[in-house]
Amino acid sequence: MFYTHEINQRGVSGNTVLHYHANIRKALSDAAKLKLIPYNPAAEVERPKKDNFVASYYSADELMEVLPIFANTKMELPVMLAAFYGLRRSEVIGLQWSAIDFERKIVTISRTFERINVDGKMVDVSKCRTKNKASFRSLPLIPAVEQALLKAQKRQHQQMKLCGGSYCKEYKDYICVDDMGHLVTPDYVTRVFREMLLKNGFRPIRYHDLRHSCASLLIKNKVTMKEVQMWLGHSSFSTTANIYAHIDVDSKMEAANMIASKINLGELPEKKKSPKQKIA
Structure with a gap:
């Protein structure tokens, strides 16, 4: 399949293949409307999946x-x-x-x-x-x-x-x-x-x-x-949030510290013992 070849053989990203799909589908749709082809074959092709992008960067x-x-x-x-x-x-x-x-x-x-x-x-x-x-x-x-x-x-x-x-x-x-x-x-x-x-x-x-x-x-x-x-x-x-949310570690640490300060298991009161039942 064309999309698989582009990704596996040429190293094209899933996002780029997604653009290919959109352009091909649109062109064939227009051709079908103009009666140049009987139908749009791309309409039956499964839409490629978009990459979950993780950015690289220098410190x-x-x-x-x-x-x-x-x-x-x-x-x-x-x-x-x-x-x-x-x-x-x-x-x-x-x-x-x-x-x-x-x-x-x-x-x-x-x-x-x-x-x-x-x-x-x-x-x-x-x-x-x-x-x-x-x-x-x-x-x-x-x-x-x-x-x-x-x-x-x-x-x-x-x-x-x-x-x-x-x-x-x-x-x-x-x-x-x-x-x-x-x-x-x-x-x-x-x-x-x-x-x-x-x-x-x-x-x-x-x-x-x-x-x-x-x-x-x-x-x-x-x-x-x-x-x-x-x-x-x-x-x-x-x-911006989708690309860089994983970088924002400091704000997540602040949130973690806040939760830890509010829910401190070490300071939980001792569980009260229930009174023993009298035997008749």
């Missing part, structure tokens, strides 16, 4: 060791933006200089960039909108990120002057570019992130897991789940 100590290996490379900003802000890959690459307000110390996440395969050809898709309404958000400009941005902006201007006509002007408004002005591509970010981790002996995680690392740090430092939802730009509170 604060691990991040402090990992971040320096990307310093002064074109991966420095993509890694910092994902680790500090939990940005999605498309949000990182789509970030433009106009989104950075150095005066008010604000970063606005308002657009995305993806490179997709259309009929065998890679096509750039830049959108002046985010994944969902909640993903459009403004966040404080963290000092360490601000310094990295200023350094990158200065270098970009220097490279424009140095390279002259050889410098690519197509992506001059974007933040994550190389020394020749070419945009740092999504595939490059994913591939090089993993390669650098392995090369330097770090536990491998996905680039997207930097987003989970950011969320875990917020939760473990008493930031509420609602605030984490707003920081990450999740469309609903339930999305």
Whole structure:
């Protein structure tokens, strides 16, 4: 079966296969309505099960060791933006200089960039909108990120002057570019992130897991789940809660301590003995 092959042979997640199923079913349903096929065969196919996702993440100590290996490379900003802000890959690459307000110390996440395969050809898709309404958000400009941005902006201007006509002007408004002005591509970010981790002996995680690392740090430092939802730009509170509820150990410990203090078996009064029955 196609779905089983995708999961077992290609390593595709159950969630992705679920999207396959929805698209195939919709397309065949439309074809049946247009009388192009006699009926929708996908209507009889069992819906794939969704994965119970458990996020991987780095601790604060691990991040402090990992971040320096990307310093002064074109991966420095993509890694910092994902680790500090939990940005999605498309949000990182789509970030433009106009989104950075150095005066008010604000970063606005308002657009995305993806490179997709259309009929065998890679096509750039830049959108002046985010994944969902909640993903459009403004966040404080963290000092360490601000310094990295200023350094990158200065270098970009220097490279424009140095390279002259050889410098690519197509992506001059974007933040994550190389020394020749070419945009740092999504595939490059994913591939090089993993390669650098392995090369330097770090536990491998996905680039997207930097987003989970950011969320875990917020939760473990008493930031509420609602605030984490707003920081990450999740469309609903339930999305945040479902993904990160297992991380919130401290609040569970507080609940456990409260219950233990209220129900203390060691302080139970002794059971009164019933009087002995008189024998007639």
